[in-house]
Amino acid sequence: MYRPQWPKIDFSVISHLFRWLLLAVPVALAAGSFVAFFLWSLDHVTLLRYRYSWLLFLLPLAGVAIYFLYKWAGKNAEAGNNLIMDEIHEPGGGVPLRMAPLVLITTLLTHVTGGSAGREGTAVQIGGSLAGLAGRWFKLNREDTRILLMMGMAAGFGAVFGTPLTGAVFALEVLFIGRMNYRALLPCLMASLLADITCSAWGITHTHYAITFRDTVQPVLRFLPFNWWLLLKVVMAGACFGLTSYFFAELSHAIKRYSNRKIAYKWLIPVVGGIIIIVLCFLLGSTDYLGLGVTGARPDSITIVSCFRAGGADTFSWYWKLLFTAITLGMGFKGGEVTPLFFMGAALGNTLAVFTHAPVDLMAGLGFIAVFAGATNTPLACTLMGVELFGGEYILYYAVACFTAYYFSGQSGIYLSQRLQSSKTGEPLAGGVKSLRDLRK
The missing domain is CATH 1.10.3080.10 (Clc chloride channel)
Structure with missing residues (x-):
């Protein structure tokens, strides 16, 4: 028995x-x-x-x-x-x-x-x-x-x-x-x-971001809704997000490296950086690219939130935020990179949506998490961030955008202490485990 x-x-x-x-x-x-x-x-x-x-x-x-x-x-x-x-x-x-x-x-x-x-x-x-x-x-x-x-x-x-x-x-x-x-x-x-x-x-609340787009095309998979045409646009956008991540990381490191080489008195480095930021504000006639970028000084300011609606960002808003942030952090000021990366990604997503006739809020949300994924080499965490921030309905698009950006960002990243043993395509590195800092040397 x-x-x-x-x-x-x-x-x-x-x-x-x-x-x-x-x-x-x-x-x-x-x-x-x-x-x-x-x-x-x-x-x-x-x-x-x-x-x-x-x-x-x-x-x-x-x-x-x-x-x-x-x-x-x-x-x-x-x-x-x-x-x-x-x-x-x-x-x-x-x-x-x-x-x-x-x-x-x-x-x-x-x-x-x-x-x-x-x-x-x-x-x-x-x-x-x-x-x-x-x-x-x-x-x-x-x-x-x-x-x-x-x-x-x-x-x-x-x-x-x-x-x-x-x-x-x-x-x-x-x-x-x-x-x-x-x-x-x-x-x-x-x-x-x-x-x-x-x-x-303690009473702290976080900014709410919403993707209100609802796909009217019959989904291919009942349990995982998507359509092929929109998915193709997401793949192409993911490549752009990854290249933007690479550009930001490399520009930030280059600014830090060359400013330390060329400016003898180290306390002058942030002085020069601050002056450049001020001059850029006057040339652009805007202060929208200062600070976090989550909110703005005026109702019509370009912000992360505004990027989720049509007309909420200029064509090159992503580039100006990238440049302002690379100068700020590369020349000695303190703070994180991630929220500016959200801004760059959402603004670039807004621009790509206009050119590809894709949903603006969806593309802004994908850029929000995918540029971050490429710059930090954390596609899985960023896919989950999409679910936590925007809901899980379009998780397939989140994953495709984040993993594509991860591959297209190359052997680069904002954290030089990250380790790796092989390339992103699986090819082993000579000498075994290396940091991104070692690879740059």
């Missing part, structure tokens, strides 16, 4: 999850609260800049202040996200706690005076520095410290955008192109989700 066997309970798994949950709670609470304060402060300094337009003329002075703050107190903290990634790959001196207040203050200085920068870099550095502190407090070994730093990255990313699933996968995918550490998957998800809940509990 057959007697069914009851499954055995693996208490080691339960113990493992409970341990990481206990570690996730303090990191997520601290990171979520710190990010909430940062987002609240960022909203206020942005409104201050809208109210007092003369603050733009203080941008070169703010650059000098940022330079000396890092020179006197920053030490290795100036490496930012790359320092956290290097510590995960090859633990060394650790991630200093001073990184969190320094990057918060200098990012706010950049934004209040009109620098074109984002916020994810700040949030990730906050999460990473707090996780580094927790690792030292709890006296964790190297492997556990690596996972804790990944949790800090996930917590910062998930809280700043309100996308906890994306935050968890991003922290895993961004480290090594083509490989993920699944042992850290659930710890990162717990940290990202708890940080997002904490940030929301």
